[in-house]
Amino acid sequence: MSSPYEKLPGWVEYVLIPLINLVxxxxxxxxxxxxxxxxxxxxxxxxVQGAFGYGEGLGFTLYYATNxxxxxxxxxxxxxxxxxxxxxxxxxxxxxxxxxxxxxxxDGIFPWYMTFxxxxxxxxxxxxxxxxxxxxxxxxxxxxxxxxTIMFNFIASSLMVYMxxxxxxxxxxxxxxxxxxxxxxxxxxxxxxLAIFGFxxxxxxxxxxxxxxLVAAFFVWLLIWRTRLGYEIRTMGASPKAARxxxxxxxxxxxxxxLISGGLAGMMALNPIMGDQHRLQLDFVAxxxxxxxxxxxxxxxxxxxIIPAAILFGVLYQGGAEISFEMPEISxxxxxxxxxxxxxxxxxxxxxxxxxxxxxxxxxxxAGNPSEVSTPGE
Numbered sequence: 001m002s003s004p005y006e007k008l009p010g011w012v013e014y015v016l017i018p019l020i021n022l023v024x025x026x027x028x029x030x031x032x033x034x035x036x037x038x039x040x041x042x043x044x045x046x047x048v049q050g051a052f053g054y055g056e057g058l059g060f061t062l063y064y065a066t067n068x069x070x071x072x073x074x075x076x077x078x079x080x081x082x083x084x085x086x087x088x089x090x091x092x093x094x095x096x097x098x099x100x101x102x103x104x105x106x107d108g109i110f111p112w113y114m115t116f117x118x119x120x121x122x123x124x125x126x127x128x129x130x131x132x133x134x135x136x137x138x139x140x141x142x143x144x145x146x147x148x149t150i151m152f153n154f155i156a157s158s159l160m161v162y163m164x165x166x167x168x169x170x171x172x173x174x175x176x177x178x179x180x181x182x183x184x185x186x187x188x189x190x191x192x193x194l195a196i197f198g199f200x201x202x203x204x205x206x207x208x209x210x211x212x213x214l215v216a217a218f219f220v221w222l223l224i225w226r227t228r229l230g231y232e233i234r235t236m237g238a239s240p241k242a243a244r245x246x247x248x249x250x251x252x253x254x255x256x257x258x259l260i261s262g263g264l265a266g267m268m269a270l271n272p273i274m275g276d277q278h279r280l281q282l283d284f285v286a287x288x289x290x291x292x293x294x295x296x297x298x299x300x301x302x303x304x305x306i307i308p309a310a311i312l313f314g315v316l317y318q319g320g321a322e323i324s325f326e327m328p329e330i331s332x333x334x335x336x337x338x339x340x341x342x343x344x345x346x347x348x349x350x351x352x353x354x355x356x357x358x359x360x361x362x363x364x365x366x367a368g369n370p371s372e373v374s375t376p377g378e
Contacts, residue, residue: 050322059204071292087149095266127266135258
């Protein structure tokens, strides 16, 4: 009998299963829309139209996707080591503090591209530093990384409130936010990129950090599948006992993995802070750290899958706003339910259809190789 976790062809593993899960999620979401007395077909049409039907909508879709690429990559790197880093929210928060401090320091001295290079390093270093302690506690003390990263999300939130209210808020200002960055702290938009395809992004904050996210995805692929460190990370995730037997120091790999994961999550802050708001303010992460978990699950922890999964969630965010505007009967809470269904089927129920597919492909293999079929009397 075939195991439900038997290896499947790559196109089934990384394309067909996520696609089936997605279709089922949207079918169930359509039933929810139907129950409230609205047309699922109209809602789906508005979802696609709002996300891709005009330049500004497409710009916002890709802007949201940029956040999710960073946080999805952060979660996926930890997954490969067998770690469940759900502290991306806090790591991105602290990474944003690094970005803001660099911009406040350099925006009036250097042009944006020089400030940006320092901000990239600061975001990664601050995010990595925030992931270091949970990683160290997991590696040296056995404290479960899920618990510690959750708690560090709350600590990061409180730290941000303190910093904005007591330390870096401009004198005389009541709003818990920094001053607006000068031109040297603002990223250029990528309106020219979409203009090549005839789109005018209008006021959408689609900016250079999208390209940085794509580069980060490439380097994650390079790290995980083309380097010795990546091999050690994957070995640790597949079998810690085998990794230790092979001489891989598990504490070292756990800490390094969490540093890389936290650094990627911290880089997410570049997009909203330098690319959109041009200041540091509360709640700029807006749940992207948690969405990154679903993105990593749906993308099978592979950059090639994470990018389209991130764009899908960008569609849900931007297209969902269009639905709630054009169909007031479908509230933002309903849109959250739809997003939750996608997360449910992509994450918790990701293997629901796998046993049937394993059996189907085992049958195909048996039919294609008659010598494997037993004969009576054997």
